[in-house]
Amino acid sequence: MSSPITELGSKPAEAPGTRCIILATAERLFREIGYRKTTVADIAKSLRMSSANVYRYFESKKAINEAVAERLMAEMEADLASIASRSSLPPAERFREFVRALNRHSTERFTTERRMHEMVEVAMTESWDVVHRHIARIDDMLCHLVADGARSGEFQVKDPMVAARCVHAALIRFCHPALIVQCAEEPGPDLDQMISFLLRGLGNSRTP
């Protein structure tokens, strides 16, 4: 009989894909029957394994939620990073594309799919660290984009990180899952009006 330490230590070599399969199954069940209704036993049953085996990879349902949320965010971040680094586009254009993609991903992933929204809401209340890291990565991408624009003279900013955080905070209405739902019916600027306003805030004098 192997000791618990050996078991833990040998996990990745033993079954490199199990963690990934558990996550994919959990995500499918969250989508199909909702986050709150899905139990660790449901996930195990779908995979014809014991709950104990699932717990070898994730210590709790919260840990599964966090990993699923991280994965969804990673997909979204990969797309955003590719836009932010598209040096063929001038920074102001890249900024427009970036913000539109941020809004599109947030709306599609977290609000159009109502059942996933439930998972996101739980993540936002219980797993603030995961959300926090995601926000920090978006801040970093925006900071690089703003710094690019400052170097090319398209933007006039003293501190790119402060500017990036102002932009991101100003966009909460367009990327915070609960606010997208809450503000949908409310009069307010549309996304393009907001982008133009933010570009002026970044000192982009050519913004119409």
Next chain:
Amino acid sequence: MSSPITELGSKPAEAPGTRCIILATAERLFREIGYRKTTVADIAKSLRMSSANVYRYFESKKAINEAVAERLMAEMEADLASIASRSSLPPAERFREFVRALNRHSTERFTTERRMHEMVEVAMTESWDVVHRHIARIDDMLCHLVADGARSGEFQVKDPMVAARCVHAALIRFCHPALIVQCAEEPGPDLDQMISFLLRGLGNSRTP
């Protein structure tokens, strides 16, 4: 015996202050024991009247909540309106004062007083019309202030209402009760950084 119509019709003349006294008592109880725990019977008992009498003035607890919320918002709006119309200050300075007051009121009223926060949360879910009208009134004040700045040449904006709504949307983090709490620990711009960024968005070239 008077008909229900006569009763309704004679209400204001009969007891001009009763509505007001019910509201003051409800507000005190919401503050002391919380919105959810306060019943219409509690309010009636405090006033030594019957619940039926309270229901003559407010058809439901929700209606009482709405009236209390309206009153709190009216106090806040009166202060903001006095700042917005302070023509002795240049528009950019007035804008700074206005946004600081908006943040201060939102933080004090709706988050520092945790029990009132509960009432506000319920109002924001169930009485969206009340909140909506409040948002529209703040938009109007901001619009006037921005238009003043555009006339004096301090701001460069084409459509003051669009600019006002962009500003207000950008400030959600600093005036939305739930977000003030949720974002308190999160890295982000501080209020003065955000105000400076928004002033640049308004075309205020003298903003440092």
